[in-house]
Amino acid sequence: xxxxxxxxxxxxxxxxxxxxxxxxxxxxxxxxxxxxxxxxxxxxxxxxxxxxxxxxxxxxxxxxxxxxxxxxxxxxxxxxxxxxxxxxxxxxxxxxxxxxxxxxxxxxxxxxxxxxxxxxxxxxxxxxxxxxxxxxxxxxxxxxxxxxxxxxxxxxxxxxxxxxxxxxxxxxxxxxxxxxxxxxxxxxxxxxxxxxxxxxxxxxxxxxxxxxxxxxxxxxxxxxxxxxxxxxxxxxxxxxxxxxxxxxxxxxxxxxxxxxxxxxxxxxxxxxxxxxxxxxxxxxxxxxxxxxxx
Numbered sequence: 001x002x003x004x005x006x007x008x009x010x011x012x013x014x015x016x017x018x019x020x021x022x023x024x025x026x027x028x029x030x031x032x033x034x035x036x037x038x039x040x041x042x043x044x045x046x047x048x049x050x051x052x053x054x055x056x057x058x059x060x061x062x063x064x065x066x067x068x069x070x071x072x073x074x075x076x077x078x079x080x081x082x083x084x085x086x087x088x089x090x091x092x093x094x095x096x097x098x099x100x101x102x103x104x105x106x107x108x109x110x111x112x113x114x115x116x117x118x119x120x121x122x123x124x125x126x127x128x129x130x131x132x133x134x135x136x137x138x139x140x141x142x143x144x145x146x147x148x149x150x151x152x153x154x155x156x157x158x159x160x161x162x163x164x165x166x167x168x169x170x171x172x173x174x175x176x177x178x179x180x181x182x183x184x185x186x187x188x189x190x191x192x193x194x195x196x197x198x199x200x201x202x203x204x205x206x207x208x209x210x211x212x213x214x215x216x217x218x219x220x221x222x223x224x225x226x227x228x229x230x231x232x233x234x235x236x237x238x239x240x241x242x243x244x245x246x247x248x249x250x251x252x253x254x255x256x257x258x259x260x261x262x263x264x265x266x267x268x269x270x271x272x273x274x275x276x277x278x279x280x281x282x283x284x285x286x287x288x289x290x291x292x293x294x
Contacts (some may be wrong), residue, residue: 003041008069011049011058015066016136018055033044043066048288057135067135067150071269074138078271090273093119095128095140098191099159100218100262103238105141108284109277116273124194132265138274139266141281151265154282157289158259163201163252164240165232170250173232178253180207187231191222197234201256234258238288261292 006075011086013023014034018116024031042049058066077090096105098182101122109118121137122205138268173186188198188211202211216222219239225247226233235249243249264285266278 003044003065003068004037005072006070007037007041007044008072010034011041011062012066012069012135014038014050015058015062015134020052020056026221032144051265062122063134067267070135070138071267073120074269074271074274089115089117090271091117091119092139092273092277093121093122093134093137094277095131095137095142097124097128098122099239100141101237103159103236104284104288105281108280112276112280118277119254124192127194127250128265138269139264139277141280142260142265143261144264144265145261145263148265149280150268152268154264154278156262156264156282156285157294158163158261158292159238160290161197161234161236161258161260162254163198163232163256164226164235164244165250165252166227166229167247167250169229169232170252173243174252178205178256183207184209184211187214189214189216189222189225189231189233191215191219192217197258197260201234201258204256205253259290259292 009027012022013026014020017023020031020034020038020168027034030192038050045061045065047061049060049065050162051059068084074090074092077088102121114271123130123131123140128137128142129144129148130152131137132140132142141156145153145155156259165174165260170184175180176182183202183205184207190198190213192215192264199210212231214225216225216230222233223239226235227243232252240249244251262285264278264281266274
């Protein structure tokens with residue numbers, strides 16, 4: 001197999017943008033040209049590489065070639081940067097969970113912003129593996145400790161979450177302290193339907209049923225909702241610390257703290273841009289996250 005770079009880019013664009021027509025617009029060619037490139041690539045590999053659904057998606061074999069296409073583009077961008085230092089900066093797509101993005105990751109990205117451009121995909125920390133596997137991102141902050149194929153993994157540390165609430169809500173719903181019956185009735189704030197932190201805490205406290213729930217799918221707005229007394233929620237110390245110190249929030253259950261271990265997964269491919277991104281993220285994690293024992 002000796003795939004043409006234009007063929008690989010056609011496949012990657014169709015997967016990223018969801019259709020052959022969209023890929024054609026991005027590549028500045030006709031849809032028929034994209035279709036021809038894909039047919040030629042599938043003929044060369046002897047496999048179906050793209051499911052022509054809405055949106056289009058790669059088959060497992062196609063995912064491997066999408067990763068290859070993006071790795072080649074990253075290598076070429078870094079090479080161009082070395083040949084012409086004033087040239088375009090390489091673009092690094094990465095996946096980061098909302099709480100990390102709102103607390104410790106952005107300063108890390110800012111430290112390398114003069115050298116690379118980042119394309120951040122906000123994704124729950126448990127769902128970033130899929131984006132790595134299909135080649136959508138080159139690196140991710142994730143809870144997955146097992147390396148994705150073609151990636152290297154480095155432990156980052158842990159974010160500690162605590163059940164907290166505004167003082168007025170705590171007085172109203174937990175006058176006698178936290179109990180299963182009180183938790184069953186008190187309103188909770190949950191990030192989205194993939195967020196299991198609050199429900200995991202309720203299961204540990206043996207709470208039956210689901211309490212009244214507000215869904216607020218933004219890290220900053222989640223914090224605001226808890227501060228406003230809409231409900232209690234699991235907040236990371238990096239976000240809640242100063243509000244606990246000022247008395248704007250109270251900790252409901254000192255025994256209820258949970259550490260979420262995070263890892264850095266990146267392509268095994270070595271490029272100056274990807275190495276710089278990794279160094280910046282690891283340095284920020286050492287400063288901000290809780291160390292964990294192996």
